[in-house]
Amino acid sequence: MTDLLTSLLQRLRVWVLAEPGDGWPSGGALRAPWRASRSWDRPRGRPGSEATSTADIQLSALRVMLLASVVLAGVVGLHSAVMALLRGKPWAVVIVVVVLSLLGAAIRQARRNSQGGAILLLCAVYAAALAITISTGQQPELSRLGYVLSYTTPLVAGLLINWRLALALMALNSLLFVLAVTGYQAPQLPQQDVRLPQSLFYVHAALFMFFNLCLPLAVFRLVDGMGKIQHRLRSSRELSEQVFQAGSAPTLVCGPANEVLRANKPFLLLCGLDDEQALHGLPLAELLSAPDGEPRAWRPEAGLRWCLRASAGPREVELRSAHSIGRRLRAYGFDDVTELRRMQAHLAESVLREARATWHDPLTGLPNRGRCIQQLDALCAQGVAGPAVALLTLRISNLRQLNARYGVSACDELLQAFVRDLLAGLPAGTEVARVRGSVIALQIRACEDGDEMLVQMRRLCASLPTQAMAAAQPVVLDLVFGLVAVRELLTRQPGQIDGAELLRCCELALDMGQDPRWRQEFNGFGVFDATTARAVERGMAIEAELPQALSQGQLHLLYQPKLRPDGSLLGFEALVRWTSPALGAVSPVEFIPVAEACGLVGGITDWVVEAACAQLGRWRAGASAAAPYHVAVNLSAHDLERGDLFDMLTGALARHGVTASQLELEVTESALTRQPARALQQLQRLHEAGFTIAIDDFGTGYSSLAKLVDLPIDVLKIDRSFLRQLPGDLRRERVVRSVVSLAHSLNLRVVAEGVESDRQLAFLQALGVHGLQGYLFGRPELPGHWQELMCQGRMPGPAATETALVTPP
Secondary structure (H helix, E strand, O other): OHHHHHHHHHHHHHHHOOOOOOOOOOHHHHHOHHHHHHHHOOOOOOOOOOOOOHHHHHHHHHHHHHHHHHHHHHHHHHHHHHHHHHOOOHHHHHHHHHHHHHHHHHHHHHOOOHHHHHHHHHHHHHHHHHHHHHHOOOOHHHHHHHHHHHOOHHHHHHHHOOHHHHHHHHHHHHHHHHHHHOOOOOOOOOOOOOOOOOHHHHHHHHHHHHHHHHHHHHHHHHHHHHHHHHHHHHHHHHHHHHHHHHOOOOEEEEOOOOEEEEEOHHHHHHHOOOOHHHOOOOEHHHHEEOHHHOOOOOOOOOOOEEEEOOOOOOEEEEEEEEEEEOOOEEEEEEEEOHHHHHHHHHHHHHHHHHHHHHHEOOOOOOEOHHHHHHHHHHHHHHHHHOOOEEEEEEEEOOHHHHHHHHOHHHHHHHHHHHHHHHHHHOOOOOEEEEOOOOEEEEEEEOOOOHHHHHHHHHHHHHHOOOEEEEOOEEEEOOEEEEEEEHHHHHHHOOOOOOHHHHHHHHHHHHHHHHOHHHHHHHOOEEEEOHHHHHHHHHHHHHHHHHHHHHHOOOEEEEEEEEEOOOOEEEEEEEEEEEEEOOOEEEOHHHHHHHHHHHOOHHHHHHHHHHHHHHHHHHHHHOOOOOOOOEEEEEEOHHHHOOOOHHHHHHHHHHHHOOOHHHEEEEEEOHHHOOOHHHHHHHHHHHHHOOOEEEEEEEOOOOOOHHHHHHOOOOEEEEOHHHOOOOOOOHHHHHHHHHHHHHHHHOOOEEEEEOOOOHHHHHHHHHHOOOEEEOOOOOOOEOHHHHHHHHHHOEOOOHHHHHOOOOOOO
16 A cells, blocks of 8 residues: 555655656556555666756746645535535536536646647636636625736746737737726626635635645746756757867858858868957858859858868868758858868879879880880771871881980980970871880871872981980980881781781881891881781791701702803802791791891701801812812801800811811991900901901991901902992093902902803902802702812803913912
């Protein structure tokens, strides 16, 4: 029972204070107190258990007033009703019942709706006032106290409902006030003259308890509750202010016209300000503007970027959020993206630099080989429908020599200056790239016609700069060119050409323009067309088959005789030939340059020397063993650079019992110019060992007389090109006479090659040459073909007789 009473009191407290609860205990709760106590048991002082809103405070004040009114009605009303009933006055009972019914209904309504309960309370007050007025007419002082009771209704309505109803009740009460002061006597209940000895006490007790208990308690509850709410609001406001000021995001609060009302500390720091009053009232349009001068009005859209006016310079911010505060205010949150944008810009610059480093040459700034191939791939993708483009490559062929003479740094500056001059003189739209050390590729819009394109490209090449400065010294640039007509190549090989292949073909044309075999034909301007393509394919096939030629014995030697002017045999020149099962007969003019390019010429030289010495050995062992004939073999520039040349030659001589004087070594002038010091050292050693040294094709190279004097040579061979149109060509006659005279003055023997007519023979005999070689005496043949000549020791026929009297000095 005690627990049930405690629970009921606790429940009453919760109900009166409008705390969270389940309302008044139901009948089931009374019948099952253990179950009710389990549901009502709530700890006191629990956070959040007190009313936290104005509505809750109003409801609590209503319940306080209702509870006090019930107590008032229960004490005063019931007592007076009982006394009236005993005196035969039943209307008093009715009045008490009506008032208590209204209060009970108000209490029930207050469980769900505070305004409904308050209205019923007002009705109960007016009912009580009316009862006092119409039941105590015989005592005017008591009757007018009913008006006084009604005067409390505006206060109750204003506190518990709203001020509009309070104003209406004030107007109504003004009418009652007029009635009271004019002495108006309200109608009385028939036969209900209250003449109880305690009537004065009952009325004044009711007024006292209502004015002194009900209203003060309700006001106290309202004041206390509102004070707590104000405290919480103040605490919440302080917390909100702290959150607003300490928040990491710069935030603005703006009015309806987008004027700044508040700014938190992060925003002030962003602006470089100490006091937010400096921003108060400032329009957002003056504070924020579109970045990069973009014409854009203020729009509260998240993600938009704005330029913020700050004391330390403009900052770039991004609108993070926009929220409405009430009906007229808006809060804007920003992110400072200045550093982010700067980092993005730096990252973009880094990516751009990396891309430029990846696709551009660091020295000249031109696109590199990879980028050039990309551009050519795009061009090839268009096929024959694409524009007519000429791919031109140029090389500064003497850049290596300039590097050796003036230094790499000076030649780097030379190359940079050349590129600047080149770009200044090229047609608009030309793509330029540095694809190798001294090779530059140009993609030029050209004429549709192939012949016109060639003329256009030659005219362009002739206009390119050939003069430059290296280390403050003027130098001449030796330029060679390679050309490919892109559309013509795509037409000839549809679907087989990409950018890399296109560039390779153009570089092949460039190499052919510089190659000594082709330079005279192309004049430094190689064109990759069907003819050159076949030549390239032929060269590649030769390069592929050449190793098998050495390893499988496909080479053989032919011998061409050299005669003295009197017709006697002087010796032979060994000439290598190659008959390939796959390629057929391959001329030395074709395979020797390929061997030099791919590094196989040394192996060919070894084989030639070995075969020539073996043949000399066989001849010595035969019938002509006593004949002092020699065999001449050719040495390449690569051979003169070999460290084992001397050992290779002496080893071959020793193996076949041949003396050094029987092996004549022929070298060309061009072979002496690659590494002059090394070549001179090799020749001196060979000459001292007894080998005969001959300069082959004299007059076609670039040897100076000073070098000729220093060389340890024994023989000069006049190139066949000088014997053409002789005799009869006076200039060629003078040149040949000068060469012979020079050789005689240096005590050198002279051999003329390419003798093909009797008139040439007579002319050369008259000059006093020491040896003659040419088709007039025989073509190169196998050793067995010359067996009779070797046995007789001289060339049979009238030529020998006719010239027997001519003897060189």
